[in-house]
Amino acid sequence: MSETHPTPVNPEKQARFEFELNVLGMWLFLVTEIMLFGGLFAAYIVYRYLYPEAFIDASHHLDVVLGTVNTVILLTSSLTIALAVNSVQRGNQKGLALFLMATIILGTAFLGIKGLEYLHKIEEGLFPGGIFVYPAPFTQQARLFFSLYFTLTGLHAVHMILGIGALVVLFVMSLRKKFTSHRYDLIELTALYWHFVDIVWIFIFPLMYLIDRT
């Protein structure tokens, strides 16, 4: 086992092998992320099971319109980043830069709306850390709901910020033509991360905003 390459390696094949390996590594990381958010979702499941009425009541304070707009924004951003990958696969440098920028803009818009929602919640006294006002009899249980809300969406927002940061770096690199149709691993990996963050929101939205609005 002392020789790693006794025979000459086809660079194209090597590139493909490394690509698959990188993708596998990213998925390994995403699995740890599934467990990270999974822990929070488990807490949500337990407390929603224990206090269903309080959770329904508390969730009515969330803005469904803003939540829906944000969901559409994120779904579209998943499309644009998929198209960015598609562009680089075809050697379309302009398309790559364009779609990366589109994803950045959509991601930032999402964060802007989230910030607005947070502002509203804090103004209404619904932030569990400070002065929390909520009518009886659900006060403490609603506090639980909003703790979960701010933690889940906050952790999600942190992931989005990091993702946008990575996208900005990729955008600058793409302008310098650092990616080709034969070597675009970072684009694919960042896209996988971005899709994952989108999937987390796909679950957060109905669980937090749409508990029972009949």
Next chain:
Amino acid sequence: MEHPVVPVKTYILVYLALLLLLVLTLAVAYIEMAGINTILAVAIASIKALLVILYFMHVRYSTMLTRVFILSGFIWLAILVGLTLTDYLTRAGLFINP
């Protein structure tokens, strides 16, 4: 081991399906459905996630090893949630609403 170039048309179709499922998600929340609202909402979200995973994340065109990794992740999640619930679901008298 090839880099699958998924046609743009596929991406657009998946995107439209996701938007449709979003409308469905809202419908399920606003229409009374005899108690299956929650499980339906989770089912719809799962379908959306599956579409993103299979097509946007290229898992439909990936190796078996990649799929094993992903499946393992969800199995661990199921263990986390499942074992936690074996505690809470078997406590009598804990279901108290003031």
